[in-house]
Amino acid sequence: TIMMENNLAPISELYVSHDSAEKMKFEAAQLPSWDLTARQVCDLELLMNGGFNPLKGFMSEADYDGVVENMRMADGALWPMPITLDVPKKFAESVEIGQDIALRDPEGVILAVMSVTDNWTPNKALEAEKVFGADDLAHPAVNYLHNTAGEVYLGGPIIGIQQPMHYDFRARRNTPNELRAYFRKMGWRKVVAFQTRNPLHRAHQELTFRAAKEAQANLLIHPVVGLTKPGDIDHFTRVRCYEAVLDQYPASTTSMSLLNLAMRMAGPREAVWHGLIRKNHGCTHFIVGRDHAGPGNNSQGEDFYGPYDAQDLFRAHEEEMGIKMVDFKHMVYVQDRAQYEPADEIEDKDDVTILNISGTELRRRLSEGLEIPEWFSFPAVVTELRRTRPPRAQQGFTVFFTGFSGSGKSTIANALMVKLMEMGGRPTTLLDGDLVRKNLSSELGFSKEHRDLNIRRIGYVASEITKNGGIAICAPIAPYATTRRAVREDIEQFGAFLEVHVATSIEECERRDRKGLYKLAREGKIKEFTGISDPYDVPEHPELRIETENTDVDNCAHQVLLKLESMGLIAA
Template identity: 45%
Template sequence: MPIPHGGVLQDLVARDAPIKQQLLAEVGSLKSLILTDRQLCDLELILNGGFSPLTGFLTEKDYNGVVENLRLASGHVWSMPITLDLSKEQAAQYQPGERVVLRDLRDDKALAILTIEDIYTPNKENEAVKVFRGDPEHPAVKYLVETAGDVYVGGALEAIQLPTHYDYTGLRRTPAQMRSEFDQRGWDRVVAFQTRNPMHRAHRELTVRAAREHTANVLIHPVVGLTKPGDIDHHTRVRVYQELIKRYPNGMAQLSLLPLAMRMGGDREAVWHAIIRKNYGASHFIVGRDHAGPGSNSKGVDFYGPYDAQDMVEEYKEELGIEVVPFRMVTYLPDEDRYAPIDTVAEGTKTLNISGTELRKRLRDGTAIPEWFSYPAVVKVLRESHPPRPSQGFTLYLTGLPNSGVDALANALQATLNQFAGSRNITVLDGTNVPQAATPFVAHELTRSGAGVIVADASIAPSAQQLAEAKKIVSKAGAFIVVSLETPLEQAKLDDRKGHYASERADVAAYQAPQDADIKVDLLKHGALVAVQKIVLYLEEQGFFKF
């Protein structure tokens, strides 16, 4: 079994256990800092040793070394900045030498005490370029620009406890626990497989082949922290992994969950992943084609080359002390009823494959998914979490000026859709039954449960920002469809019996009809019946209703 990166597993929870009561006694006298989801993931892996040799968030010297040269100040290879980012207002509350309690945003529990070594302002533009290649559409670059604080705080940590998880507790092993388990089983050669997607028969085949070729066992080590926006939720994925692990030869494979916040950092992320798996006790690591890459930008340009990740891990593998196993694409041979590496298949041989896009389409429209591609139990899990379109929820967001006909269209839509909604509930959120600020969250939950939601607050003219925020929240649960009522302001002001225009209004003055609306209707020209028909036909075209 390989030694941890840096020579020692930095299990801070075990190290600080003897002084835990002393730390807890100190907590009440210190300032507290509530961590974000990403910071919580990073903290957990620092505390449990997954990020060895780190014992805290990067100081400025370490940060600069990682960004510029992929090395900590100690000289050890480290490819990803692990930083505690704060807003300028937050950072102004602290000073070097101060001790601060780090708390879980979910339950306010004290997890660790940070002794601040330095507070510094990073060059985030340089970080974006050096670490993530600078494309503004890269998700990590967008995070740096739009979400991350402008000030970083570095310093060592003392552990009080790990964050509490209430799901899949039996599958959440720390590096020390994983290493102990390997030792008890006599596994001295372990191939780790990184994934953030469901696994199918091809994945099982390639991991078994890797284990066979390297005389090793398999660690299925999926990420259940933060992944790429739009990825399948970890609950669905874990149920898939639990079904798939049963299909390995007895005693060959082990499943354990990794609470990692991915950056989708391509080649640098692959080096980072290799270090983490080494700390968990793996001797070999499968590096995939375009490993941890976020795909391509809006112009179709790939963020990373297909083999950049493999090349970078190979470059550092001697220092990393872990063997790289290149991902071998396998394909199904129907005439032989078996999978084989695609590079070994003779020209002219019949092969079959289903792409991720095709799989999503089949799940969406209920088309059969063959057993040669995935196990029936796995498909059953995916269908339960991703039912076909006629069973999925959706949100129709009606946007327009006050008195533009939003309420009238909402009522007409609800009456019409209820005629053929079947088991799907059709609900109107109009500002009277749910507060405006809570509407996106309620719409998210209703959509997730399979309802048809009509958001129709006739008293406001929603801004582009409000619309974007609602879409961001609701889209995580299902389809978000924008319906723009194109009623001109002059017409909306006529017959204003509710007094919407009795005084000047900032929302009305700033309102602009969304140019990228999915559906545009004009009640003045065509009336509500035509508008309803247009929306119903759109919903049919998208597969939500079948007539």
Template identity: 55%
Template sequence: MSSLPEPHGGVLKDLLARDAPRRKELQAESETLPALVLTERQLCDLELILSGGFSPLEGFMNEKDYNGVVENVRLASGVLFSIPITLDVSKEQIEELGLKAGARVTLRDFRDDSNLAIITIDDIYRPDKAKEALHVLGGDEEHPAIRYLYNTAKEFYVGGKLEAINKLEHYDHVELRYTPAELRAHFEKLGWSKIVAFQTRNPMHRAHRELTVRAARARQANVLIHPVVGLTKPGDIDHFTRVRVYKALLPRYPNGMAALGLLPLAMRMGGPREAIWHAIIRKNHGATHFIIGRDHAGPGSNSKGQDFYGPYDAQHAVEKYKEEIGIEVVPFQMMTYLPDADDYAPIDEVKPGTKTLNISGTELRRRLRTGTAIPEWFSYPEVVKVLRESHPPRAQQGFTVLLTGYTNSGKDAIARALQVTLNQQGGRSTTLLLGETVRHELSAELGFSREDRHKNLQRIAFVAAELTRSGAAVIAAPIAPFEDSRAQAAKTVEQYGSFFLIHVATPLDHCEKTDKRGVYARARRGEVKGFTGVDDPYEAPAKPHLTVDASKSSVRNIVHQIVLLLESEGLLDNGN
């Protein structure tokens, strides 16, 4: 008889196993049905419904279950559940696919068009998003999940039970992607009966190892490191890097104490409600204990500097329902290093006056960025090695320089000269994206309307972002006349590296007077339409990183100013 806790609701709803005998039949039927292509978040939810991770759910919530969860933290059956698991659709999708109660619809993976499940629709309903935002997430409109609810999630929800056709296909860390049934079988094989689950979406260091080991020893248990590898908080370190860190750290645990499994969860950063949800999910995976830290699953603070949730709201929420959930809360103990003892201790057990050391997340990121040493008392060398591979020092990071200005402002000449200068210095590849070249190679079908100009710049930004991510220097020199388009381009690139906006503010009359190709003259005669500065506007940048004027400074001098800007940011310091 198993010593592991029963799944939430009493039975593990493993739809992949349940529907396996009918899989060929369901696959054939799925090809005849209308298909709804799922988003990344919907795919994460679907995967955990199919595997039983969201037991007792057997599908996306119908209106009764949804209202019960939003208002009372309970499904219509009375079983505790804290987060709405919903399938959002638009009015257009409803009409196009003929969605209605009783209809059967294929759910399809957007990545490879594979059919994953069939939903039999119970109902289609319009949710009260304001009530959902308030009761589930706290109501602050700056909350990222509330912004998603209002700006991304579609107008209607579709509820209904699922029948499984295929598992989602993953190509990374397959050996660590356990379903709840597989993880429970793994624990049974190892003879584990008490399991402390540790949720994380960040790299782990020595302090994390110490707190998990102490939690396990105090309860005569083993440790399940169970990181989220679905959708986490924007700006988090990618899961590829994090999993390499966890794998590097695992041998540092006493032999046989810890196991690693990956959770394909789409987090909502919902604080107390999310903590209850996380506890239910870990119980379904076989855990008996769950570590909950300060501000567990919180998104941080809003624009006023106020935290969305209280520091211990999540612990209190799970503690309130711990008997019903059937999992014991383990409070996260903040660990601090005691250099005189060469040991870690819970910070609330340290005597006043005792010397302690710590490195904040901000300081760690600075050390990674600059290549400064990270002491072994803070993190193990094998962990630091993984982090340095994914976070090269500034002088090895990619960046983009966008020069904007009128035609014949000198921006093309400056861009070419800057490319030569950076190539001369070496250290990284340099790519030049001139306006006319991009128009010819990437945007030949576009005109010069505001919409087409926006599309053209976003294509440049996409290419620049990909090159920046790979560590290259990108120099782009389109006209880029509109502020909102430049802001969007900056946002695209800044996901992967630094972005510098250079306003080549050469006056229009100088650009026109020195135009040897005669394009301004043709525009004045009406032979060229939509020409920036003649019959189309140019919006000067509000906050460029640098403003230059080719009518007053030489190209050489302007390039030197840009180089100084890059050097001041540490991007050209090659250590020579």
């Protein structure tokens, strides 16, 4: 049987004693040092504060092998997730076994010292298969493993010097021992934890409240604020949303604390990992939902894991973990009775109207500024989400013209800019090819490398403008498809990207030869001239292609406006 009440004795941390910390920090400054990645900082924080108990450092090769193979450390302890210090080969070669290294945050502050006991090159394909279920780059953690993580892993015990600094929501962050002390003080003997990386709506409030009632426990809303799935709503917005929902629970039954975990989206293994972490934070129960910590679709368009695999794996290890699973009730809104009910307990199913709004539908309503009903979410939550995700017609975006020199990009871009400024509402910046080459890229020429740099710089500025709600209009030649794709990816994190191919033929550009450059290029006086002596990749799927040969400038700019309107970016 499972222990149903929590043991709230302090859990062991890996910090050096307060008195020795200063001395150790001073000595550590002489050591070879490693600048931790964002994920490693998250992992280190939970190693040091006991959140990853019983781990004593970054994993040794033997622990790693066991964890990958069958979720067990070398000593047999259950642990489902590799916690490894990945570094580039070059750094690994500079470190000897037995040596101490200083672990620093991205600003250079020394957080811990690690005694290196292990140094090995992991079989990443095997790790992907065993831990994440498939060696498929569509899985965000597999992609990270192959494309971001270093080639070599270093392992060894650590001694913590200080915890990573957080300047946001400081009062809401708690170590396992702080939470244990809080539960002790409040007399909370049973606590059910709810893990989340999404805003909470009414259905979540209902299900968490029911889970707590069912377990006769208090409730801990325990959202992840470290690293979640790429594309998620940022944690700043989410925490403001959670704070709004907290008022909805009966007073003093529920608490909220932020967990600086770097999620891996590993489904079943991740659920077990989450459970162990909550156990360490003094909780007795843990809510596991349908498709817990699911990574989305694989490259075949199918789910990586079965919808209840996470619950099954958790249940199989529940006893050993010492934390009990509360399985997630799928709550739906029954309009006739104006309340949420568990989907599998609705009696007169065929006679009542059940309402639902999917995540996709919610995003659509936000982006189009449409109604989000009160039965679905709390007005205060919707207000926060609308502040972060204003309707498309108020978001920033980038129009990126591409085409040969003399194709008419600048002229159309200028016409578009004044039309947008006539409408007003958003600051507009034109990043014209010539203008950029005077200001941003004055030292660059026209080699492939320099053109790439030039376009990447334009993309960076445009992405900042887009992020800040403005309109960026770019008009470089941008001859390479791969560079244009990279710029698109940079910008689409923040707003829409509209690629416009100004499709004037090279013959027509040369015939017009407005700057006399084509003549010089033909004579070999300008080298590497696009379309003459340097390549141009014709865009395959631009949002818009403009033929200029029989169309005047005003009409070309108008075509762009119509496209923007159809994308909801400007009001019709």
